[in-house]
Amino acid sequence: MSITDNLKAIKQEIESVSVKLVAVSKTKPIKDLEEAYQAGQRIFGENQVQELVEKHQKLPKDIHWHLIGHLQTNKVKYIAPFVSLIHSVDSLKLLQEIDKQAKKSNRVIDCLLQIYIADEETKYGLGFDEAIELLESQEFAELTNIRIVGLMGIATNTQNQKQIKEEFYELKTLFDGIKISYFKNQDSFREISMGMSADYKIAIEQGSTLVRIGSDIFGERIIKHFKNEEE
Numbered sequence: 435m436s437i438t439d440n441l442k443a444i445k446q447e448i449e450s451v452s453v454k455l456v457a458v459s460k461t462k463p464i465k466d467l468e469e470a471y472q473a474g475q476r477i478f479g480e481n482q483v484q485e486l487v488e489k490h491q492k493l494p495k496d497i498h499w500h501l502i503g504h505l506q507t508n509k510v511k512y513i514a515p516f517v518s519l520i521h522s523v524d525s526l527k528l529l530q531e532i533d534k535q536a537k538k539s540n541r542v543i544d545c546l547l548q549i550y551i552a553d554e555e556t557k558y559g560l561g562f563d564e565a566i567e568l569l570e571s572q573e574f575a576e577l578t579n580i581r582i583v584g585l586m587g588i589a590t591n592t593q594n595q596k597q598i599k600e601e602f603y604e605l606k607t608l609f610d611g612i613k614i615s616y617f618k619n620q621d622s623f624r625e626i627s628m629g630m631s632a633d634y635k636i637a638i639e640q641g642s643t644l645v646r647i648g649s650d651i652f653g654e655r656i657i658k659h660f661k662n663e664e665e
């Protein structure tokens with residue numbers, strides 16, 4: 435099936451339950467993104483800063499660009515002027531840098547806290563306690579140009595559906611707890627970014643609001659021989 439057909443099929447599935455789609459276009463050529471754009475897709479996710487910047491320059495300006503991969507503090511400045519949502523905030527230090535660069539661009543940047551839910555050592559993210567600690571800190575209270583709009587998590591890469599379900603359930607439970615404790619009357623805290631090609635159906639059942647889908651739209655990626663794809 436073509437990119438257009440894939441997108442149509444996935445959108446039909448998820449929009450009936452009002453879940454939003456991030457089309458994960460990492461490693462894919464501009465023409466593939468253009469096809470998705472022509473088919474109506476406006477949210478694209480990339481995991482590398484340089485690739486995100488290049489694609490942003492080349493493609494229409496009404497695209498919402500999401501950074502979904504690990505972000506180094508020294509690279510925040512390149513995306514701060516335009517990025518719509520950063521899914522991968524995993525430290526206070528990073529959040530402080532995003533705040534600083536957002537100020538320079540006169541913006542408030544929306545962010546998700548990436549929570550560690552997988553049973554794997556390669557995944558980035560905050561532990562549950564670390565997330566709470568961050569939200570309770572004085573340093574966090576002082577930030578003016580970032581807005582935490584929810585949480586993000588990556589489940590274990592496994593065939594075990596029950597395990598995946600439990601990991602997403604834990605993320606949803608943490609989200610509900612954080613919402614009540616720290617964002618009670620703030621409608622903006624509402625996103626749970628969970629679910630990829632292999633597990634987005636389970637994620638939606640568990641309360642995802644934002645699925646990040648790559649290969650089911652654009653086809654398999656050429657495997658890169660890096661230690662970690664998200665690096």
Ligand SMILES: *Cc1c(COP(=O)(O)O)cnc(C)c1O
Binds near residue numbers: 647
């Ligand atoms: C690559 C990636 C995805 C998409 O993965 P697919 O299996 O191709 O759907 C989603 N989230 C993150 C963080 C990714 O790095």
